[in-house]
Amino acid sequence: MSRPLNAINVPGRTSFLEEIFRGALRLDLVHPFPAQPESDRKQGDALVAEAKEFARGLVDPALVEKSGELPREAIKRLRESGYLKLQSPRKLGGLALSDLNAFRVIQAISSWSLPLGLVVAVQNSIGFAPLVQILPEGPLRDMLSERVARGLISAFADTEPSGAANLRRETVAVPTEDGHAYLVSGEKVFSGNAPFAELLGVVATVQEDGREMRRLVVVDPDAPGVRRSAEHEFMGIKGFPNGGFTLDRVRVPRDHVFVEKPSAHDVRITAQAGGLAILGRMYLIAAPSLAIAKLCLEWSRGFVRRRRVDGVPLAEYEEIQHLIGQSLADTFALEAVAEWSLLCEDAGLNPLFEQVVAKNLCSLLCWGVVDRTMSLFAAEGYETAASKAARGAPPVPLERSFRDARNLRISGGVDFQLDYWLSKLAIFSYHRAGVLDDGRGAEQAAEARELLAAALTPRNQRHLAELHDSVEEFRARCAALAKAYPDDETLFAQEHTLIAVARWATEIMAASLVLARAARRTAEHDTEAQDLADIYCTGALRRIAEYAREALEEERPDTGRVTQRWITGDGHGGLLDDIVADVTDPDTSGSEVPGPDVS
Ligand SMILES: Cc1cc2nc3c(=O)[nH]c(=O)nc-3n(C[C@H](O)[C@H](O)[C@H](O)COP(=O)(O)OP(=O)(O)OC[C@H]3O[C@@H](n4cnc5c(N)ncnc54)[C@H](O)[C@@H]3O)c2cc1C
Structure with a gap:
C-alpha cells in the first residue's frame, strides 16, 4: 500500500479496525491493552x-x-x-x-x-x-x-441551510481582480460558539485550475458584509452558544485562506481540517457521552437505593439488575473505545479509523444508558429537575441529560449517515484494491489470541472465539457484496446493507477492545471487569448476528414503494386520519393547514 486507499488510510501505518476491514482480527495490536502512562x-x-x-x-x-x-x-x-x-x-x-x-x-x-x-x-x-x-x-x-495566545474564541462553520451531507458547499470564495483577496458569499448555520466568536473558520468553495475545491477561509465577523443571522435554540444543551451568519461579498485577504496539500480523496470538509474534526469528535461527542453515561450510573444507584416496590427494594428485581448491569457494561465499553482511540497512536498505529467510529459508538452507547435510566426513573425521570425540587424530590436532572444526549447523535453527523459513509469511503476500498489480509493477520495474532484467551473467563473466551469467527464471515460477506455489485454506483446505492456492514465491523472492534481491556484490568487485580465484558459482549454478539443477517438479506420489504407513494401523496393517506396537523412544510403542500380556532 503506497498510495492512501481512502481518506484516512495511512500507508505503512495500520489500525486494529482497518485490519478488521481487511478481514483480520489482529488481537496482537490490542493485547495487552494500553494504559495511560x-x-x-x-x-x-x-x-x-x-x-x-x-x-x-x-x-x-x-x-x-x-x-x-x-x-x-x-x-x-x-x-x-x-x-x-x-x-x-x-x-x-x-x-x-x-x-x-x-x-x-x-x-x-x-x-x-x-x-x-x-x-x-x-x-x-x-x-x-x-x-x-x-x-x-x-x-x-x-x-x-x-x-x-490572547485567548481567541473562534467558530467553525461548515453546515449550510441546504444540509451538511452535501459534498458541495454553496458558500463561495471568489478571487478579486487584483488577486490580493477573495470575496466570500453564502450562509452558514448551526455553528458552535459563532454568536460570540472573534474569528470564523468558514468552509467555502473556491475555483482553482478549473476545479472546485473546498477551502477553509478565516473571516473576521466584524468585516463589512458579515451578518450574524440567528442564534439557534435546541431541544437540549440550553445555553450552548450556536448560531448562523450570512456573508455578502466579504473581503478576505488572500493569505487568510488555508491552502491545503492536495488530497487524493474527496472529503466533505477540507482534508486537513477534516482530520482535525475526526479527533475533535472525541472531544465534542465522546467525552460528553461518557460524562452523561457516568452520571446516569450514579443517578440509577441513588434511585434504586431509595425505591421499593411492594416492599421489595428495586435492586432485587431481576429486570432492574439487567438494566443496571447493561448500563455499567456499556459505560465500561464506552471507556474502552475512548481510551483505545486516544492511546493507540502511541503504539505507532493510525488512530483515525477508531476515532471516526468512536463518534457513533460513544453517542449510541450513551443514548442506550440515558434512555434506560429514563425508564428506570419512570415519571421522576421525565419530570424536570425544577419540578422535582419544588416538591422536595431529589432534583436529579435526568430529563435535561436525556435532551442533551440526543444532540450527540446529530452534531458532527447523523449516526446512520456516518455508518453509511464509513462503508462507502473506507470498508470497500480494500476489496476494490484487492488488498485483503492474506492469512498473515491470523498468524501475527495467533500468540496474542492465546494469551488473551488465557486471561479471560470461560464465557469471555467463548465471546472471543465468536468474534474471531465473525471477522471471517464479515470478510466473506463484504467480498460477496463487492462481487455482486462490481460498480461503485450500485454498491453504494445499497445503503441499508452498507450501514449494517459498518455496524458489524464497528461492533467487532468494540467487543474486542472490551475483552482486551478486561484482561488488562484482571492483570491489575480487578476481577469485576470480566463480568462487565461478559455483559457487553453478550449483547454485542447478538447485535452482530442481527447486522450479519441484515447484510445477508436478499429480499426486503418494499420500503421504497411505500415511501414513494407517501411522498407523492398517492398512498397511505388514511394514516393521518383524526389528527390536527397544524404545521406543514409550505414548500411541499403549498399552504399551511390552519390551527384550531381559538378566537
Ligand atoms: C448542537 C449542534 C452543534 C453543531 N455544531 C456545528 C458546528 O460547530 N459547525 C458546523 O459546521 N456544523 C455544526 N452542526 C451541524 C451538524 O454537523 C449537522 O447538523 C449534521 O452534520 C447533520 O447535517 P444536517 O443537519 O445539515 O442534515 P442533512 O445533511 O441535511 O441531512 C438531513 C437528513 O438526510 C440524511 N441524509 C443525507 N444524505 C443521505 C444519503 N445519502 N442517504 C440517506 N440519508 C441521507 C441525513 O442523515 C439526515 O437524516 C451542529 C449541529 C448541532 C445540532
Missing part, C-alpha cells in the same frame, strides 16, 4: 480535579438551563484560563496536554455543565487553537498564533 495519568488526575472545581465555580447548570445563556463572565474567565487551549504549546499559553488528558478535562467539565463543556470542546477540536498546529509557517499561522 503513569506521569501523564498523574498530570491528568490533577487537571481533572482542577477542572471540576473551575466548572463548579463558573456556572450554575440549573440557571444556565433556565436562562438559556452562559454568563458572559464565565466566557471571560474561560478565555483567561488555559481551558480553551488544552493542547496548545506553553508559549501560546496552552496546557500542552495529551489527547487523553484533554478528553478527560472536557469530560469533567461536561459532567457539570454540557453547554460549558461544549464551548471548551469546540475550541479544542475545531477552533483555531488546534488548527494553528497544522498550518504551514507564514502570515496566517503568525496571526492566528498571536490571537490564540
Whole structure:
C-alpha cells in the first residue's frame, strides 16, 4: 500500500479496525491493552480535579438551563484560563496536554455543565487553537498564533441551510481582480460558539485550475458584509452558544485562506481540517457521552437505593439488575473505545479509523444508558429537575441529560449517515484494491489470541472465539457484496446493507477492545471487569448476528414503494386520519393547514 486507499488510510501505518476491514482480527495490536502512562495519568488526575472545581465555580447548570445563556463572565474567565487551549504549546499559553488528558478535562467539565463543556470542546477540536498546529509557517499561522495566545474564541462553520451531507458547499470564495483577496458569499448555520466568536473558520468553495475545491477561509465577523443571522435554540444543551451568519461579498485577504496539500480523496470538509474534526469528535461527542453515561450510573444507584416496590427494594428485581448491569457494561465499553482511540497512536498505529467510529459508538452507547435510566426513573425521570425540587424530590436532572444526549447523535453527523459513509469511503476500498489480509493477520495474532484467551473467563473466551469467527464471515460477506455489485454506483446505492456492514465491523472492534481491556484490568487485580465484558459482549454478539443477517438479506420489504407513494401523496393517506396537523412544510403542500380556532 503506497498510495492512501481512502481518506484516512495511512500507508505503512495500520489500525486494529482497518485490519478488521481487511478481514483480520489482529488481537496482537490490542493485547495487552494500553494504559495511560503513569506521569501523564498523574498530570491528568490533577487537571481533572482542577477542572471540576473551575466548572463548579463558573456556572450554575440549573440557571444556565433556565436562562438559556452562559454568563458572559464565565466566557471571560474561560478565555483567561488555559481551558480553551488544552493542547496548545506553553508559549501560546496552552496546557500542552495529551489527547487523553484533554478528553478527560472536557469530560469533567461536561459532567457539570454540557453547554460549558461544549464551548471548551469546540475550541479544542475545531477552533483555531488546534488548527494553528497544522498550518504551514507564514502570515496566517503568525496571526492566528498571536490571537490564540490572547485567548481567541473562534467558530467553525461548515453546515449550510441546504444540509451538511452535501459534498458541495454553496458558500463561495471568489478571487478579486487584483488577486490580493477573495470575496466570500453564502450562509452558514448551526455553528458552535459563532454568536460570540472573534474569528470564523468558514468552509467555502473556491475555483482553482478549473476545479472546485473546498477551502477553509478565516473571516473576521466584524468585516463589512458579515451578518450574524440567528442564534439557534435546541431541544437540549440550553445555553450552548450556536448560531448562523450570512456573508455578502466579504473581503478576505488572500493569505487568510488555508491552502491545503492536495488530497487524493474527496472529503466533505477540507482534508486537513477534516482530520482535525475526526479527533475533535472525541472531544465534542465522546467525552460528553461518557460524562452523561457516568452520571446516569450514579443517578440509577441513588434511585434504586431509595425505591421499593411492594416492599421489595428495586435492586432485587431481576429486570432492574439487567438494566443496571447493561448500563455499567456499556459505560465500561464506552471507556474502552475512548481510551483505545486516544492511546493507540502511541503504539505507532493510525488512530483515525477508531476515532471516526468512536463518534457513533460513544453517542449510541450513551443514548442506550440515558434512555434506560429514563425508564428506570419512570415519571421522576421525565419530570424536570425544577419540578422535582419544588416538591422536595431529589432534583436529579435526568430529563435535561436525556435532551442533551440526543444532540450527540446529530452534531458532527447523523449516526446512520456516518455508518453509511464509513462503508462507502473506507470498508470497500480494500476489496476494490484487492488488498485483503492474506492469512498473515491470523498468524501475527495467533500468540496474542492465546494469551488473551488465557486471561479471560470461560464465557469471555467463548465471546472471543465468536468474534474471531465473525471477522471471517464479515470478510466473506463484504467480498460477496463487492462481487455482486462490481460498480461503485450500485454498491453504494445499497445503503441499508452498507450501514449494517459498518455496524458489524464497528461492533467487532468494540467487543474486542472490551475483552482486551478486561484482561488488562484482571492483570491489575480487578476481577469485576470480566463480568462487565461478559455483559457487553453478550449483547454485542447478538447485535452482530442481527447486522450479519441484515447484510445477508436478499429480499426486503418494499420500503421504497411505500415511501414513494407517501411522498407523492398517492398512498397511505388514511394514516393521518383524526389528527390536527397544524404545521406543514409550505414548500411541499403549498399552504399551511390552519390551527384550531381559538378566537
Ligand atoms: C448542537 C449542534 C452543534 C453543531 N455544531 C456545528 C458546528 O460547530 N459547525 C458546523 O459546521 N456544523 C455544526 N452542526 C451541524 C451538524 O454537523 C449537522 O447538523 C449534521 O452534520 C447533520 O447535517 P444536517 O443537519 O445539515 O442534515 P442533512 O445533511 O441535511 O441531512 C438531513 C437528513 O438526510 C440524511 N441524509 C443525507 N444524505 C443521505 C444519503 N445519502 N442517504 C440517506 N440519508 C441521507 C441525513 O442523515 C439526515 O437524516 C451542529 C449541529 C448541532 C445540532
